[in-house]
Amino acid sequence: MKITIKEANKYVDQEVTIGCWLANKRSSGKIAFLQLRDGSGFIQGVVVKEDVGEDIFAHAKSASQESSMYVTGIIQKDERSPFGFELLVKNIEVIHESVDYPITPKAHGPEFLMDNRHLWLRSKRQHAIMKIRNEIIRATYEFFNNEGFVKVDPPILTGSAPEGTSELFATKYFEEDAYLSQSGQLYLEAAAMALGKVFSFGPTFRAEKSKTRRHLIEFWMIEPEMAFYEFKDNLEVQEQYVSYVVQSALKNCTLELNTLGRDTSKLEQIQAPFPRITYDDAVTFLNEKGFADIKWGDDLGAPHETAIAESYDKPVFITHYPTSIKPFYMQPDPDRDDVVLCADLIAPEGYGEIVGGSERIHDFGLLEKRIEEYGLSKEAYKWYLELRQYGSVPHSGFGLGLERTVAWISGVEHVRETIPFPRLLNRLYP
Structure with missing residues (x-):
């Protein structure tokens, strides 16, 4: 079922697919954390290597900032998240790989940001x-x-x-x-x-x-x-x-x-x-x-x-x-x-x-x-x-x-x- 991030609260413990972009990511050993956005909101996708296998975990670790993708997983409640939910990822389908996205997580000056509004x-x-x-x-x-x-x-x-x-x-x-x-x-x-x-x-x-x-x-x-x-x-x-x-x-x-x-x-x-x-x-x-x-x-x-x-x-x-x-x-x-x-x-x-x-x-x-x-x-x-x-x-x-x-x-x-x-x-x- 394809949903938006904003609708996540209606699908707790259900498997869904979200069309989204990768805003940021980090990985720790055999777990990758994907910060996903779709326009309606932001949600964290959790990718566990032993649950998804080598290929999908490799996609998660190699995907670049602002790449577009379909992410399938199970919505779970997460009180630690400002949004209140996270996505336990089961599959990733990359739509378009973004290359050299100019606005990185580091600090940028206002003129640079305005040029890239x-x-x-x-x-x-x-x-x-x-x-x-x-x-x-x-x-x-x-x-x-x-x-x-x-x-x-x-x-x-x-x-x-x-x-x-x-x-x-x-x-x-x-x-x-x-x-x-x-x-x-x-x-x-x-x-x-x-x-x-x-x-x-x-x-x-x-x-x-x-x-x-x-x-x-x-x-x-x-x-x-x-x-x-x-x-x-x-x-x-x-x-x-x-x-x-x-x-x-x-x-x-x-x-x-x-x-x-x-x-x-x-x-x-x-x-x-x-x-x-x-x-x-x-x-x-x-x-x-x-x-x-x-x-x-x-x-x-x-x-x-x-x-x-x-x-x-x-x-x-x-x-x-x-x-x-x-x-x-x-x-x-x-x-x-x-x-x-x-x-x-x-x-x-x-x-x-x-x-x-x-x-x-x-x-x-x-x-x-x-x-x-x-x-x-x-x-x-x-x-x-x-x-x-x-x-x-x-x-x-x-x-x-x-x-x-x-x-x-x-x-x-x-x-x-x-x-x-x-x-x-x-x-x-x-």
Whole structure:
């Protein structure tokens, strides 16, 4: 019977066949230990010479790293194994012998590993990170479907820039100028006026010349947008959603989190509600902590976000940023026209901003004024303004960066490990 490693718990004491690759091996006299992987998981195959005979034992000892094979054996419980099972091997059929596999068990530098990303993905560490990423995606769809949201797919090619053109990739769309999307938000606002509560999940692009461990050129965003939701409602959805995906990862990725050495006690504390501080209070706090460089009206950088997050065990909302440093579409605070109804959600443990959101301007006149003040084309945003002409309502939304969230939940240092093929300032290969 052919099975996957993930299904091993269903076939204890039964003979099965697994199509797999040899990740690593070691031998001790008349016993060989094969570390096998098949994409669904990892299992140890134990080959005992006196049980299998000379030929099969010779195959086990000579097989090279990443050779593909069919391995037949009996599934046995093994409490010493992180997976809980091992395979007592009876037969090995080599499909393809791998020669001179470049990523050996020794340590390699990050540039070498990135050059070989197509192979590095096979490692146990990368496998664990990708499984956690997949669980966050699965839980995202589950959460929004359960909450009555409709999935909408905004275009990747756009004719306008929601947050200015300085960080956009420009291209030609036949005879017109076009850009790779940096957010689907504006289109989702239109969809929310038709469907009430919507969300998108797709790639976004930022032509930002940054080399920090938090930045990618191409990354994936989850962007919900909600009609009749005001600022407070928006924050509640964010904290419920983030709590949901963290708890889902804890429940369904125990083995992967352990493989990465993640301190899961810190994740267990991630339950709504989350603490909230205003931008005003954040600046005061930072000044008291010795950050003399930050003054009111400045945007907060990574060191500032980290200093604030260190005071909390949960993600923390920083709310009510100055109007001057936020995009044109954000709703002003009704009591203060110098700040807007927005929030950034800062993850603990130094992982920085993972969510940005706001209530959107729903007044036609104010939005028109903002577009003019930001030097944007009224013609390009004509359709966006029309959303405020025909049944405008208060509405809000946010965007969660998938890779930063994966990095935080996984506990990995750099976002380049959290996406299958990262696009960085100096990397477009492989």
